[in-house]
Amino acid sequence: MKHHLSREQISGILAGIATPEEEQHVSVCIECNLELARFRETLTCFRDSVTEWTDREGGSALPDAAFLENRSFALRVRRLRWVLVTASLIVLLAVPFYKLRNDQQREAQALQDSLLLEEVNAHISRTVPAPMEPLMELLSDVYIEEPGGRQ
Amino acid sequence: MEPAATSELIAASMDTPIAAMADFDKVVELYWSRVFRFVLSSIRDRDAAETLTQDCFMKAYRARDRFRGDSSVITWLMRIAINLVRDYGRNRRLQFWKWVRSSPVDTATIGDWIPDRGVSPEARAVLGNQIEKVWQATADLSDRQRTVFVLRFVDDMDLLEIAAVTGLTEGAVKVHLFRALQSIRNRIGSL
Numbered sequence: 355m356k357h358h359l360s361r362e363q364i365s366g367i368l369a370g371i372a373t374p375e376e377e378q379h380v381s382v383c384i385e386c387n388l389e390l391a392r393f394r395e396t397l398t399c400f401r402d403s404v405t406e407w408t409d410r411e412g413g414s415a416l417p418d419a420a421f422l423e424n425r426s427f428a429l430r431v432r433r434l435r436w437v438l439v440t441a442s443l444i445v446l447l448a449v450p451f452y453k454l455r456n457d458q459q460r461e462a463q464a465l466q467d468s469l470l471l472e473e474v475n476a477h478i479s480r481t482v483p484a485p486m487e488p489l490m491e492l493l494s495d496v497y498i499e500e501p502g503g504r505q
Numbered sequence: 506m507e508p509a510a511t512s513e514l515i516a517a518s519m520d521t522p523i524a525a526m527a528d529f530d531k532v533v534e535l536y537w538s539r540v541f542r543f544v545l546s547s548i549r550d551r552d553a554a555e556t557l558t559q560d561c562f563m564k565a566y567r568a569r570d571r572f573r574g575d576s577s578v579i580t581w582l583m584r585i586a587i588n589l590v591r592d593y594g595r596n597r598r599l600q601f602w603k604w605v606r607s608s609p610v611d612t613a614t615i616g617d618w619i620p621d622r623g624v625s626p627e628a629r630a631v632l633g634n635q636i637e638k639v640w641q642a643t644a645d646l647s648d649r650q651r652t653v654f655v656l657r658f659v660d661d662m663d664l665l666e667i668a669a670v671t672g673l674t675e676g677a678v679k680v681h682l683f684r685a686l687q688s689i690r691n692r693i694g695s696l
């Protein structure tokens with residue numbers, strides 16, 4: 355390999371996708387080796403800076419030992435809250451349906467009651483007992499056929 | 506990165522992942538800072554990072570009985586953390602109010618956190634400037650590229666570990682890493 359490695363090829367070496375020729379070149383070419391070392395150094399400094407920063411932000415401070423229990427409790431409370439909310443929603447949605455069903459039942463019952471009442475009314479408003487009703491009908495027919503007859 | 510004693514403990518626990526899960530307080534003690542670092546580097550919001558890290562350990566705690574030790578504890582935790590970060594990113598895109606409410610940390614000062622290596626103030630300033638550019642370039646990467654980059658160059662994971670925690674093939678990890686490095690290298694300019 356006559357030319358120096360490009361930035362892309364240097365990145366390829368760090369990513370582990372370099373060809374054997376590129377690996378060979380970087381091991382003998384001082385300039386490319388230096389370029390690779392500088393990039394590595396930058397990335398190492400980057401890692402150290404991020405580590406310092408995350409430690410400062412609380413990464414090295416371990417949580418309270420009881421946090422798992424506390425979190426478990428908090429999760430249980432949160433879950434219970436969701437259960438209560440869901441139950442309330444179900445009740446709120448069910449009430450109109452229940453009311454509607456009740457109203458329909460009540461209306462049906464009222465209809466049945468009024469029919470029964472009509473039957474009772476019809477029964478008690480008869481002028482003759484039920485077995486005599488056919489006779490009464492015959493008599494009324496006779497009166498209609500003989501208008502001049504006795505009323 | 507990790508103090509020597511902690512690293513040894515991590516290594517020891519990785520040998521027997523199921524045994525490590527038996528003492529969950531120890532798991533929290535060993536891996537909290539690593540998970541927090543990954544989450545904070547990914548989302549850059551301290552409060553949200555703390556909540557997500559807690560959620561990560563909470564999920565692990567509740568599912569610890571189902572942990573069969575097929576992978577190391579840190580691989581398992583990181584897998585949970587990656588999913589939480591991804592879900593957080595989705596929710597954040599959908600819920601504008603969350604963005605309004607959040608208090609992102611001042612990331613413009615990341616270059617101020619270079620550990621003292623006895624370099625001259627001039628060299629430190631140049632390095633600080635480069636680190637700022639890396640940080641800014643990382644923010645512009647795709648979610649997957651950022652995850653792979655942070656795991657490799659902040660969390661120091663090797664390619665196979667990254668493949669295990671992300672569920673990608675090793676080849677795909679290399680491709681994402683290459684693209685991320687290319688973007689970052691172009692942003693830095695001359696070294």
